[in-house]
Amino acid sequence: MSADDHRGIDAGAIYLPRFRLSTDTITEAWGLSHASGIDRTAVPSADEDAVTMAIAAAERVLEQTSVDRGTIETVAFATTSPPLEEDASSGRLVRALDLPADCETASFTGSTIAGASALSRALDSCGPSLVVTADCPVGRLADDDHRLGAGAAAFLVVDDAAVPVVSTGWHADERPGVRYRRAGSRTVENLGVTNYERAAVTETVGTAVKNLEVDLESVSAVAFHQPDGGIPYRISRELSVDSDVVSHGTVVDRIGDAGAATVPIGLLLALGETDGQTSAAFFGSGSAAAFLFEGSLSVHGLDDLEEGVDLSYAQYLRERGHVVSGEVAGGGANVSVPNWQRSLDQRYRLVAGRCSDCGALSLPPEGACQSCHARDGFDLVELERTGEVEAVTVIGQGGSPPEFTEQQQRAGSYAAAIVTLTDGEETVRLPAQITDTDPQSVDVGDTVHATVRRIYEQEGVPRYGVKFVPLD
Amino acid sequence: MRDAYIIGAGQSAFGSFPDETYLSLFEDAFDTAVASVDGELAPEQIDEAYLGTLGVGGRQIGLSGPAVTEHLGLHGLPTTRVENACAAGGYALRSAVTAVRSGMADLALAGGYEIMTDTSADQTKWWLGVSGETEWERLSGTTFAGVYAQMASAHMDEYDTTIEDLSRVAVKNHANGAQNPKAHLGFECSLEDAINAPAVADPLNLYHCCPTTDGASAVLVASEELARKLSDHRIRVAGAGAASGRVGVYQRDSLTGIPASKTAAQRAYEDAGIGPDEIDFAEVHDCFAIAELVAYEDLGFCEPGEAGRLLREGITDPDGQLPVNTSGGLKSKGHPIGATGTGQAVEVFDQLRGEAYVQVDSPTVGLAHNVGGSGGGVTVHVFEREGGAA
Numbered sequence: 001m002s003a004d005d006h007r008g009i010d011a012g013a014i015y016l017p018r019f020r021l022s023t024d025t026i027t028e029a030w031g032l033s034h035a036s037g038i039d040r041t042a043v044p045s046a047d048e049d050a051v052t053m054a055i056a057a058a059e060r061v062l063e064q065t066s067v068d069r070g071t072i073e074t075v076a077f078a079t080t081s082p083p084l085e086e087d088a089s090s091g092r093l094v095r096a097l098d099l100p101a102d103c104e105t106a107s108f109t110g111s112t113i114a115g116a117s118a119l120s121r122a123l124d125s126c127g128p129s130l131v132v133t134a135d136c137p138v139g140r141l142a143d144d145d146h147r148l149g150a151g152a153a154a155f156l157v158v159d160d161a162a163v164p165v166v167s168t169g170w171h172a173d174e175r176p177g178v179r180y181r182r183a184g185s186r187t188v189e190n191l192g193v194t195n196y197e198r199a200a201v202t203e204t205v206g207t208a209v210k211n212l213e214v215d216l217e218s219v220s221a222v223a224f225h226q227p228d229g230g231i232p233y234r235i236s237r238e239l240s241v242d243s244d245v246v247s248h249g250t251v252v253d254r255i256g257d258a259g260a261a262t263v264p265i266g267l268l269l270a271l272g273e274t275d276g277q278t279s280a281a282f283f284g285s286g287s288a289a290a291f292l293f294e295g296s297l298s299v300h301g302l303d304d305l306e307e308g309v310d311l312s313y314a315q316y317l318r319e320r321g322h323v324v325s326g327e328v329a330g331g332g333a334n335v336s337v338p339n340w341q342r343s344l345d346q347r348y349r350l351v352a353g354r355c356s357d358c359g360a361l362s363l364p365p366e367g368a369c370q371s372c373h374a375r376d377g378f379d380l381v382e383l384e385r386t387g388e389v390e391a392v393t394v395i396g397q398g399g400s401p402p403e404f405t406e407q408q409q410r411a412g413s414y415a416a417a418i419v420t421l422t423d424g425e426e427t428v429r430l431p432a433q434i435t436d437t438d439p440q441s442v443d444v445g446d447t448v449h450a451t452v453r454r455i456y457e458q459e460g461v462p463r464y465g466v467k468f469v470p471l472d
Numbered sequence: 473m474r475d476a477y478i479i480g481a482g483q484s485a486f487g488s489f490p491d492e493t494y495l496s497l498f499e500d501a502f503d504t505a506v507a508s509v510d511g512e513l514a515p516e517q518i519d520e521a522y523l524g525t526l527g528v529g530g531r532q533i534g535l536s537g538p539a540v541t542e543h544l545g546l547h548g549l550p551t552t553r554v555e556n557a558c559a560a561g562g563y564a565l566r567s568a569v570t571a572v573r574s575g576m577a578d579l580a581l582a583g584g585y586e587i588m589t590d591t592s593a594d595q596t597k598w599w600l601g602v603s604g605e606t607e608w609e610r611l612s613g614t615t616f617a618g619v620y621a622q623m624a625s626a627h628m629d630e631y632d633t634t635i636e637d638l639s640r641v642a643v644k645n646h647a648n649g650a651q652n653p654k655a656h657l658g659f660e661c662s663l664e665d666a667i668n669a670p671a672v673a674d675p676l677n678l679y680h681c682c683p684t685t686d687g688a689s690a691v692l693v694a695s696e697e698l699a700r701k702l703s704d705h706r707i708r709v710a711g712a713g714a715a716s717g718r719v720g721v722y723q724r725d726s727l728t729g730i731p732a733s734k735t736a737a738q739r740a741y742e743d744a745g746i747g748p749d750e751i752d753f754a755e756v757h758d759c760f761a762i763a764e765l766v767a768y769e770d771l772g773f774c775e776p777g778e779a780g781r782l783l784r785e786g787i788t789d790p791d792g793q794l795p796v797n798t799s800g801g802l803k804s805k806g807h808p809i810g811a812t813g814t815g816q817a818v819e820v821f822d823q824l825r826g827e828a829y830v831q832v833d834s835p836t837v838g839l840a841h842n843v844g845g846s847g848g849g850v851t852v853h854v855f856e857r858e859g860g861a862a
Contacts, residue, residue, distance in 0.1 A: 343607065362723075364607075399618065
């Protein structure tokens with residue numbers, strides 16, 4: 001990276017799932033909490049994971065920037081909680097976000113420092129680059145899990161950016177046992193050697209920050225590694241940074257420890273609400289990385305930090321899949337993975353067909369026109385992502401196809417609708433679930449907006465596609 | 473083209489018979505149909521067989537039709553298995569009628585069978601709704617209850633149809649089925665019960681949904697010449713209509729009607745040379761309560777949006793102007809998928825012979841309406857008793 005090209009962040013957005021678990025609720029359930037300095041954590045819905053949150057945050061950043069998504073040259077994705085341990089999701093992001101198929105992709109995982117790696121990858125690249133960090137780590141329910149949250153942050157990195165990076169500093173060391181996840185486990189752990197772990201974090205982060213070319217007294221905000229509400233302030237005390245400056249970039253109190261995404265979310269809060277210089281410092285696996293930025297941004301999604309729907313502890317356990325009976329055995333109808341793959345443009349981008357003969361829309365754009373029944377071929381068009389509910393039902397326990405049994409066990413009844421979508425004057429219908437709302441509240445005539453969620457999982461392969469969220 | 477006549481029809485009891493097989497249930501239906509023939513029928517006289525089944529549970533996905541006729545000792549009989557989901561039976565009947573009308577067969581067997589209640593809860597989940605549009609409709613999380621519930625939501629929104637209207641279908645059909653010893657759910661229900669039943673797929677509740685049922689049914693379709701020899705009654709297939717539609721509801725022009733039902737009905741009426749006004753009674757495909765309301769409108773019994781009124785005014789009660797589902801319908805008699813279409817023909821046959829459990833007063837023209845899935849395939853048959861009522 002050359003400092004001359006003023007490469008840095010030009011747009012940013014965060015996305016938080018709508019559910020919150022308050023520390024009071026945890027205390028009520030467990031008799032105590034291990035969520036120091038955390039008021040509540042963000043909780044993904046049953047149909048969300050790191051990939052869907054990444055898509056949501058990236059979609060927000062792409063919607064607000066003037067940079068065309070067709071010009072993106074690099075996509076860097078970071079998470080410690082990939083839906084599959086092997087099967088990196090950057091290609092899925094390219095497909096779901098309609099990014100150029102020839103863009104460079106990179107996925108970083110295995111450490112909370114992955115967020116810094118992704119950012120660094122984009123800063124080192126040429127051309128418009130998309131950085132997405134999304135995470136929803138899981139811990140032992142009795143303790144670590146109390147402080148773990150979820151969320152996503154996406155950045156557009158370009159030359160001559162609104163917020164150029166002016167300095168970077170790294171520090172690598174071996175500090176085993178601070179945060180790790182065993183092979184085959186979905187649960188992050190730490191040894192709980194408190195003073196050793198605190199020192200590991202404060203020393204390595206402190207060293208990385210000191211490697212920045214900066215007078216720390218002039219920094220207006222910092223987003224430091226924040227696995228709980230105390231650590232960022234401990235780091236800042238070592239560096240003599242004022243606690244007000246730390247609070248500008250601290251979000252763990254409101255969203256919990258969102259793994260590789262916490263510091264990026266904190267950074268965007270700082271860039272959105274303060275001016276001047278902002279430092280972000282990541283930690284993971286003994287290593288630390290610090291960045292110094294100059295300037296401010298209009299950040300989409302910051303309202304998510306203050307909003308949310310509170311869950312009971314039982315709802316939390318269900319929604320996160322801690323208590324489900326598992327896959328339904330049986331036979332019958334099945335959509336093969338190759339057939340699913342063939343329909344991705346429809347499921348992600350709402351690509352319909354405009355009949356070459358009569359001009360009416362068909363979805364999916366295959367076979368004869370749904371209107372004039374001619375088989376003259378289709379011109380592909382991407383439909384508006386906002387549509388209207390034309391028919392709706394609420395599927396209760398037992399009323400779902402087996403593919404949705406786990407979803408129903410986790411999230412309860414759901415609304416299945418027929419949504420009318422448009423391209424110009426023409427309309428076409430699509431059956432889809434309405435998510436992120438009380439299913440009973442969905443009515444014919446409601447306006448809804450497309451989002452990408454987990455539809456179901458079969459044979460260990462998650463399948464993603466479109467659902468709709470009500471617009472207020 | 474020559475005429476086709478129904479000379480015999482019968483069904484097994486519909487219900488839950490986990491100890492039976494599709495072979496044994498069809499044997500019962502076949503024997504009942506043969507016994508209903510007035511004259512002496514030798515089974516070897518049958519030229520063709522068309523047997524409908526979806527094959528729920530996957531028990532004999534290939535060649536179950538020949539397995540059935542061989543089981544019956546109809547050795548060597550050309551047998552075609554028909555699959556058009558819940559309209560398999562209706563299409564089997566259509567094929568038998570076509571075979572006789574064309575002159576290829578003098579006597580054709582149409583029938584259907586399904587065993588649905590012997591599979592595990594998990595297996596049943598997989599099989600229910602296999603005839604919905606799979607890639608999009610099912611994978612938006614719906615089975616048929618959900619799809620018909622969506623249609624209900626649109627109908628309620630457009631025509632102010634109410635839960636009470638839907639519930640009247642259950643009350644009427646259960647009252648009829650309670651008098652039918654071969655009905656699966658042969659009990660009555662009150663309007664209050666039907667309104668307050670547990671939700672299945674909002675706005676549809678348990679009483680707005682038919683059961684999963686085991687059963688078989690058989691119909692013997694003969695040429696005029698053979699019918700004159702073997703039958704004291706002249707029950708003619710006056711009209712045969714059928715139509716296909718998009719398998720997914722979302723792909724159709726209308727969410728408040730079934731276009732294939734309208735087309736099939738028009739074709740049947742045209743074939744019979746009559747209009748809906750001349751129908752004395754009907755068996756319609758009430759897999760869900762909304763389906764019966766929509767059927768009234770699609771079959772031309774009333775204008776769109778008027779179906780609720782027909783129920784409220786008792787027009788489709790057994791003593792009304794146009795009795796519908798005197799057998800109990802799918803709701804009460806039951807819905808053994810492949811057996812339903814020919815099961816409807818059994819009721820029409822019994823009515824026209826004056827032998828039904830809930831007998832309509834002196835009918836001469838009856839209609840049977842069989843819908844596959846949510847309307848991907850529909851048959852409508854009009855039957856006429858020649859020479860006046862029994």
